[in-house]
Amino acid sequence: MENLDLLTRYGLFDAKVPRYTSYPPANHFQTDVGLQAQRGWLAAVPDGSEISVYIHIPFCRRLCWFCACRTQGTKTLDPVAGYITQLVKEIGTVAAALPGGVRMSRLHLGGGTPTILSPHLMKRLLAAVFGEFTPTADFEFSVEIDPTDAAPDLLAVLSDHGLNRASIGVQDFDPVVQGAIGRQQSFAQTRDVVHWLRDAGVPSLNLDLLYGLPHQTAVTFGETITRVLSLEPDRLAIYGYAHVPWMSKRQVMIRAADLPDPLMRLSLSEQARTRFEEMGFQSIGIDHFARPDDSLATADAAGVLRRNFQGYTDDASPTLIGFGASAISRFAQGYVQNAVATSAYHGRIEDTGFAGSKGFALTPRDRLIATMIEDLMCRFRIDLQRLHASFPDRWSQIETYIAGLMKRFPDVLERRCNVVTLRPEARMLVRIIAHDIDGFRADLVAHSVAV
Template sequence: MDKRLIEKYSVAVPRYTSYPTAPHFHTDIGALDYKKWLSELATPTTASLYIHIPYCDRLCWFCACHTKQVRQYSPVARYLDALFAEIATVGSAAAERLTVTALHLGGGSPTMLEPTDMLRVGEALRRRFTFSDAAEISVEMDPNDMDEARYDALARMGMTRTSMGVQDFDERVQKAINREQSFEQTQAAVDAVRVRGVRSVNLDMLYGLPFQTLGTITETTGKVLSLRPDRIALFGYAHVPWMKKHQTMIDEAALPNVFQRFEQATRAAEMIIADGYIPVGIDHFALPGDTLAQAACNGTMRRNFQGYTVELAEALIGLGASAIGLLPQGYVQNMPATGEYEKLALSGSLATVRGFALTAADRMRAWIIERLMCDFSFSRCALLAQFGDAARPLIVEAEQLVGTDRDGLIVKAGNRYVVTPQGRIFIRSIAAHFDAYLGQGSGRHSVAV
């Protein structure tokens, strides 16, 4: 890869897990709008539920999630009371409209919950929502939290998929990010969920970490592959200390530069693909029989706040502090501050404090950006078929993009605009050409490589 291109396109742009992106949400959308939007849903509407547990028993310095460290369980117990109240409020507002096809427990560390509380969460959700028989139940898991009782509780909840962070197995790297987790711990966790019938295991890796080298990423990738996970996520570390103050604990002088990041990402990806995995989007890999690989091949893969997914639900319902939801009308986000969230939820109110009502233009641009991020291409015919003549100005934009590209990143092929193999690593920068809001407001983003 030409270093000139890496330098040119390694700019700060969104990861495009939504469009418009979260920095453009505003307080003109609130609880009353959300309640109205829920009441307008058709019956039935398929829904994916996301539960946010914003607590960890240790704070990883690389993490950009909304979470906080706690040393006692009492704040978690108080939070769960508020979460149960919000589940009841949203369940009442949505009445019988929703059929749940997926549930995702994220954080933070949802696996720090006591086993009895894990079961209480599952029971509260099933009391208020109708679950389909084939609903996928996914849990973000920290192997350091786990014991037999927690594994058994998650199995009783119906867990079908789990995701575990690996980051890097090198001890020096782990100490630099405050995330010590041995290969043996990870292997034991993978074995424990598989013996309980979990169908899909995902392992997360990071490149661009402090003290990380080609040697450490090579060794870590080899160990991850030895566990034969169904999916592998290979994320670039997003250094955003202006957003997440705990990232100031990381020595910036120890971070790889943009060229070293590119080499690390390339080495790991080559090893994963050589071991039989299908590349999926910008940072995921899946075994050929996995549903994510199949969706990537047949063009049905989607992208949302949980990353790449096969979930085709018509609504995403976010529950918990800072949780984001998406309904046909637009985005909603809950109060991020846990104390204020608890007050709102326990009062019987919806906890929504900001959001974004989608326009027709937003939906067209969102469609193009999602297809680029998922398929590295989009069809002019499909765009017109879905949105009609109103989409023609976006076709003009696509033609201009192809016409002015001097770096061989995107081409026109029949009725499709296709990102070239060389352009795929820069897909976030390419998608940004269709972002009408980029540069507006004060939002800052991580680099695109």
């Protein structure tokens, strides 16, 4: 690879940097922003505006060793039923704190495994959501699906409530890789769920893949990619496996010696990119692909792609309300995260009906940095004219930041006509450049390598 020297020089293979699904990253949220901010910011959401809703289901029937998501294993539905009772309470309290006229443009169920719910529990949850929030005409309802735990009667409940996007976890189909990451999942199981969703008329399917897993080779990964493409997804997300066993304890089951080295990781990611582009997918940001007529691709082409906790999105709403343990809400004023542990979440909902426990109030300077980082992560460029228009009193600060960046990244950034662009062959460095703009330097242990 020609640009290897360049990527190495800027630390692609060593740097541990955030994924910037928010700025600041959630590990910088503080406990002095909590319930009081949550109540005030909910009340200040403009009446008549559109909001997005995220509901976190932190349970799984199986616990895959590679997984860094906030979730807990359960063999029975008893703790899940108790959790749904708390969620229903939280939805009622939060809805009452919002102005009456807000409408819901998006609903996303994530986890963990939302499809662990029984049809009865899912109906209870969705009755509470739709009872409190009126959907907009172009409402989108998406769910994360583990194909090994997605019963047809549960999928039917989702489809009856207007499910129009599903995100299906694949990771890798190779049996040796699956054995090493503690996740068995046959191609047939995955294909059956894809067919069921297509037959039910769910128009948009995303598949999640991981590179950098133990024992992955160009040959085995190539076979996984072929099988994934045969399922004809509308979108693909391909994430670099983050090996952080000091944070995600079950990853100690994965032997570091079996992991591909950084150069191999880069090569696997390039292999997937080439194959997806050859098949007509448009590359979106650092880790997503979409068919050109998909709304993510059209948002990208129109320059309005956004970043949120699920990665890339075309959701334009400034307000995202998160429900459930560890869920994060985003307001124009800042972020609020619910109590992280399920037990702490239960306690807070019992006490007040709210679960906000920490967060971050954005200053004008934070907003400026957040805008620059989102522009970089979504478009690999910083539009100075747009920045100057949005932050008219911060001209000199913007110019100081940009001058510093141009000095530190002279051969990967170009400035022309008030636009700073990251050269295409250096796009893998985008998280490293974002981190250079980011004012936070501590707690990097919480993050994964940049490739």
